[in-house]
Amino acid sequence: MLDKLKSRRRTHPNVVVCSRRIQHCGLIPREHRMESTVSPLPTSFLILNGKSAGSELVRTAVNKFRLDGYAIEVRVTWEFGDAERYVAEAVRLGVDTVIAGGGDGTINEIAAALVQLPAEKRPPLGLLPLGTANDFANSCAIPEDTEKALLLAMVGKSAAIDMACVNHQRYFINMATGGFGTRITSETPEKLKSALGGASYFIHGLLRMDQLRADNCEISGPDFHWQGDALVIGIGNGRQAGGGQALCPNALINDGLLQLCVISAEEWLPTLLNSLSNDEDNPHIIAASLPWLDISAPHDVTFNLDGEPLKGKNFHIDIMPAALSCRLPPQCPLLE
Known part of the structure; x- marks a missing residue:
């Protein structure tokens, strides 16, 4: 053949x-x-x-x-x-x-x-x-x-890139997202996506603000611990999800690290609006760089792994350094 x-x-x-x-x-x-x-x-x-x-x-x-x-x-x-x-x-x-x-x-x-x-x-x-x-x-x-x-x-030209593994059985190459943004991504109508592309997620999210609710969870990793109510959780190998929202703007796909971004539920509207403009000084945005992390919640939480849903109460996420070879542009922004 x-x-x-x-x-x-x-x-x-x-x-x-x-x-x-x-x-x-x-x-x-x-x-x-x-x-x-x-x-x-x-x-x-x-x-x-x-x-x-x-x-x-x-x-x-x-x-x-x-x-x-x-x-x-x-x-x-x-x-x-x-x-x-x-x-x-x-x-x-x-x-x-x-x-x-x-x-x-x-x-x-x-x-x-x-x-x-x-x-x-x-x-x-x-x-x-x-x-x-x-x-x-x-x-x-x-x-x-x-x-x-x-x-x-x-x-x-091919370059070695990282991937992430979730609970030792699922994978993502770009980003895992949880919280309100995950629900919006999964609920956005196909016709709206076809007509507006990535902007459809943001528009549909604005229409569903009345149903906004936070997920109570605990996140831990090497020298890191946080517990509280999260509106949005992003674990990035790549930088953006949901049609162009840069949740993890400093992520690289060959540094052996995951970028964590949590938008907490305190004063949720200004926090959410500031997050869209990547306000790094916002005290309600929690960020960290970690080789692995654990997430636990008292209730089921859904994470989208590159858009594919995974529901559960406990998640262990590892980075897999240099897991794949990928053909990328010479000046790819995600490479060190």
């Missing part, structure tokens, strides 16, 4: 590999064409969220790069678990990159499948942002242009 992938570039009659670029030679006679003197272009395995499969921009970009000689296999997810099966298929094929095409939830599912593989079998992760908010991709400065993003995902 892999030989089939790599041979695809040789089936185009007018393609020549030269100086790591593919050049179309038009009607140049075969006897005058140059032979390839470099290694084949990398092979990629694109896993698309089903909602993005019909995108003409994606189809156009994939077809263009295939004509240019890149080997790209495409799979479309239909239900939970598909991404894990496709990652296993990609590993069997020995591809150079697995590309997550979708939003933060799609990236989460594919990254989680990769990180559970033996380290020597994990191909680099590429990002093709096609979701509503694209918080992780935007924080990483992935191009919004589909063609540019796909090219970066295929051939960009």
Whole structure:
């Protein structure tokens, strides 16, 4: 199967590999064409969220790069678990990159499948942002242009990045959020998200202020302890969630630390408004940098792990340093 992938570039009659670029030679006679003197272009395995499969921009970009000689296999997810099966298929094929095409939830599912593989079998992760908010991709400065993003995902320089593990069984690559913001994210109507993108979360939140309530919880970690009523809890490997809200503006994805941000319930309205402008002097915003932390509550609390819900009373969250390799822009803001 892999030989089939790599041979695809040789089936185009007018393609020549030269100086790591593919050049179309038009009607140049075969006897005058140059032979390839470099290694084949990398092979990629694109896993698309089903909602993005019909995108003409994606189809156009994939077809263009295939004509240019890149080997790209495409799979479309239909239900939970598909991404894990496709990652296993990609590993069997020995591809150079697995590309997550979708939003933060799609990236989460594919990254989680990769990180559970033996380290020597994990191909680099590429990002093709096609979701509503694209918080992780935007924080990483992935191009919004589909063609540019796909090219970066295929051939960009890879960097080792951290991931986080929750209760030894669930993962997040960007952020875990709890409290009022989590409820808003899960309750925002799909039609509103489609129409307004990331801003839909903020607008829907304003409409639901009458239902604002805090979660009583206790949070502890190395040389850290806090207990109280929290409106919003953010545990960041990345910086932003909920459609662009920078809960953890100083987070880095390769520093071996989690960034904690708690917005307490005291004087909740000014606290919440100040938090939106990243007021670091606000006494009701609690922040810490920790390699691990424990959260406990007397009642069920729901955390969104890159948008995927997890409910419980007790959470143990660890950072996993250098867990994955990811193809990122040269000046990615989330790298040290």
